[in-house]
Amino acid sequence: MPHAIRFHQVGGPEVLQWESVEVGMPAAGEVQVEHRAIGLNFIDTYHRTGLYPVPLPSGIGLEGAGVVSAVGEGVTDLVPGDRIAYAGGPIGAYAEVRNMPADRLVKLPHGISFDQGAAMMLQGLTAQYLLRRTYRVQPGDTILIHAAAGGVGLIVCQWAKALGATVIGTVGSDEKAALARAHGCDHPIVYTREEFAERVREVTGGEGVAVVYDSIGKDTFMDSLACLRPMGMMVLFGAASGPVPPVDLGILAKMGSLFLTRPTLFTYSAKRADLVAMADELFEVVGADRVKIEVNQRYALRDAAQAHVDLEARRTTGSTILVP
Numbered sequence: 605m606p607h608a609i610r611f612h613q614v615g616g617p618e619v620l621q622w623e624s625v626e627v628g629m630p631a632a633g634e635v636q637v638e639h640r641a642i643g644l645n646f647i648d649t650y651h652r653t654g655l656y657p658v659p660l661p662s663g664i665g666l667e668g669a670g671v672v673s674a675v676g677e678g679v680t681d682l683v684p685g686d687r688i689a690y691a692g693g694p695i696g697a698y699a700e701v702r703n704m705p706a707d708r709l710v711k712l713p714h715g716i717s718f719d720q721g722a723a724m725m726l727q728g729l730t731a732q733y734l735l736r737r738t739y740r741v742q743p744g745d746t747i748l749i750h751a752a753a754g755g756v757g758l759i760v761c762q763w764a765k766a767l768g769a770t771v772i773g774t775v776g777s778d779e780k781a782a783l784a785r786a787h788g789c790d791h792p793i794v795y796t797r798e799e800f801a802e803r804v805r806e807v808t809g810g811e812g813v814a815v816v817y818d819s820i821g822k823d824t825f826m827d828s829l830a831c832l833r834p835m836g837m838m839v840l841f842g843a844a845s846g847p848v849p850p851v852d853l854g855i856l857a858k859m860g861s862l863f864l865t866r867p868t869l870f871t872y873s874a875k876r877a878d879l880v881a882m883a884d885e886l887f888e889v890v891g892a893d894r895v896k897i898e899v900n901q902r903y904a905l906r907d908a909a910q911a912h913v914d915l916e917a918r919r920t921t922g923s924t925i926l927v928p
């Protein structure tokens with residue numbers, strides 16, 4: 605029987621268990637996928653801890669790449685042997701084999717490996733909508749991205765630079781600062797040591813940035829607002845340090861008629877046509893080498909708990925994959 609990582613109660617990484625699972629034939633509209641690589645994402649830790657509740661017991665994981673091994677009734681555009689990748693639900697990507705709705709999959713172009721596919725779909729599609737839709741970055745803009753050496757961070761730095769932006773990025777150490785700089789971050793700020801809002805004011809000559817992409821949440825939210833130019837856009841897209849407590853919206857007026865949004869990839873990619881267009885754009889920038897996908901950690905799938913420990917301890921950089 606194939607194996608998967610599942611959890612029966614929320615908690616620390618130790619709740620993740622390696623279990624044998626029964627995977628039936630794909631239902632109508634589904635295909636069966638044999639994973640070659642699985643993406644590790646911060647959202648997986650929110651599911652595991654219960655910050656984003658899921659019905660239990662549950663599988664875990666939202667991203668993978670592999671080969672189609674069987675197709676269900678009514679699936680016309682995929683056949684066994686196709687190389688595919690996906691980002692999004694249903695939850696349960698930490699598995700050797702699984703069934704997936706066919707309309708959530710995209711074919712992997714030649715030249716993009718399974719490792720790259722599993723590493724880049726969720727973080728890369730997120731970078732795509734953040735930079736191209738939530739706030740459409742223009743040449744000459746100065747932007748701030750937090751956790752610039754992380755999975756989403758390294759992709760955002762490179763892509764924003766390719767779009768002609770000046771990139772300011774926060775990072776947790778000098779090593780991460782060097783890594784972010786090597787990936788297009790013009791001004792890395794070690795926010796565990798420096799006041800990042802002050803540094804952003806200095807770098808921008810007092811003006812502030814057009815947009816802040818903030819995935820840290822509780823620890824950075826207020827200072828992120830202070831980095832924005834008048835009518836700037838605050839994009840809160842994660843909560844690595846914990847969720848932001850309730851906020852008096854009057855501060856948006858006081859701090860310069862700011863815009864605030866809390867987007868998710870799942871809204872932006874809900875329609876199949878959007879998913880395909882977003883993936884095409886991602887494959888294009890990666891294929892043209894404007895964005896390099898850095899798989900800096902690999903774990904055996906059964907060691908997923910250790911991957912969670914390292915991700916939450918801020919020990920990872922770039923993207924991480926689990927190998928079945």
Ligand SMILES: NC(=O)c1ccc[n+]([C@@H]2O[C@H](COP(=O)([O-])OP(=O)(O)OC[C@H]3O[C@@H](n4cnc5c(N)ncnc54)[C@H](OP(=O)(O)O)[C@@H]3O)[C@@H](O)[C@H]2O)c1
Nearest residue numbers: 645646751754755756775776819841842843845868869918
């Ligand atoms: N809304 C969406 O659509 C969407 C989609 C994808 C990802 N996200 C969010 O984007 C963020 C990045 O995701 P990722 O998978 O690429 O992870 P990641 O950035 O590779 O890892 C998280 C990073 O956050 C930083 N961090 C700051 N405070 C932290 C804390 N208290 N605990 C742990 N980490 C902390 C660490 O970098 P430093 O040491 O450099 O601070 C850490 O490496 C996450 O918040 C995730 O939820 C949102």
